[in-house]
Amino acid sequence: MSSPLPLEGVTVLDFTQVYLGPAATQMLGDYGADVIKVERPGTGDLSRTSITDPAGLDNPVFLSINRNKRSISIDTRAGDGRQVIRDLAREVDVVVSNFRPGVMERLGLGYDDLRAINPRIIWASGTGFGTDGPYRHKGGQDVLAQAYTGVMWRRASDDIPLNIYPTTLCDYTTGMHLVQGILLALLARERTGEGQKVEVAMYDSMLHMQMQEACTQLNRGREVNWAAMPLTGVFATTDGAVCLVGAFKENPLRDICVALELGEDLSARPEFATQEAQAEHRAELRRIFRDRFATNTTEYWIKRLEDQDLLCAPVRTLVEALADEQTAVNGMVVEMDHPAAGRFRALNAPVHLSATPARVRRVPPRLGEHGAEILAEHGYPADRVAALRDQGVLR
Secondary structure, eight states, X not given: OOOOOTTTTOEEEEOOOTTHHHHHHHHHXXXXXXXXXXXXXXXXXXXXXXXXXXXXXXXXXXXXXXXXXXXXXXXXXXXXXXXXXXXHHTTOSEEEEOSOTTHHHHTTOSHHHHHHHOXXXXXXXXXSXXXXXXXXXXXXXXXXXXXXXXXXXXXXXXXXXXXXOSSOHHHHHHHHHHHXXXXXXXXXXXXXXXXXXXXXXXXXHHHHHTHHHHHHHHHHOOOOOGGGOTTEEEEEOSSSEEEEEOOSSSSHHHHHHHHTTOSSOGGGSGGGSSHHHHHHTHHXXXXXXXXXXXXXXXXXXXXXXXXXXXXEEEOOOXXXXXXXXXXXXXXXXXXXXXTTTEEEEEEOOSOOOSSSOOOOOSOOOOTTTTHHHHHHHTTOOHHHHHHXXXXXXXO
């Protein structure tokens, strides 16, 4: 018999959509929380329509971050719809949203509103820039957060064009901070009996990701740029590319010269003798490395570098990474059967617990699939549920 999951008995009322919020609530669901996903009638979570797909509203983008949830489709613009939400909020543990500041309050579902009917409630919100300040009105979007916080500006060198990081770095990081905040609030409630407000912002998460760089800038007025380290870079080979990190050794340049079969210890030259000198002559070093890496295969150079105990990796595509044996060994892909999408695969939770690991208990829900079931569990008689359907409040 499986051990109870850590969050069994915790009920989450989930208003989130797109990525930041759904990634957070899926993590809660993976570890046992009963996540009730509140969706708008007709279209639901915006990620249901973010790509064109044969499965329609149940496309892979939506499926990737919405397992272990139940869906109820409620028109919160209607008075009866908002009353349904308040009735649910009386009994749940956590309410999560990632709307712009003020949206939940305008619906009468802000922290003060819900705390008045449920003092134990944990009201959690993820926004783009926070609930106060000059940017509070702006939509929380991953690329904007990259641009505002210096993440987009920071590159290995100034000659590299400014660009967008293609993976949703800000959404994911902020979503995981939201999970941390909710778990901390649940722990605090065990001691005090009281709920509280939890707020995270993409802006803060991206600044916080740059802790070392920011502290050095604030206190010494100098830049720390790990991508600009003189012996670090990405170099094309005859069949791909190698990422090399020349650091954490007494004299990494000497060992790189051995690995690259240069026939000379460049660290013996005055212009390469110290890290400061190497940084000053970084362009020349990179030219030497680039010319050597271009003469052989990725596999060849990886072996040569590893023989010198140098940090290195082949530059993989996502397709290659998903097919890698390490991905399988780590149990990072799970398979599910979905009534609309059929058999599909998705990434598993990355936190591995020995006694209570994450489990897939529910496939991602169809829009509004569990509405009647959820309301019945919260004391709504069948005729009241039918009336809400007739009124178009429950879809």
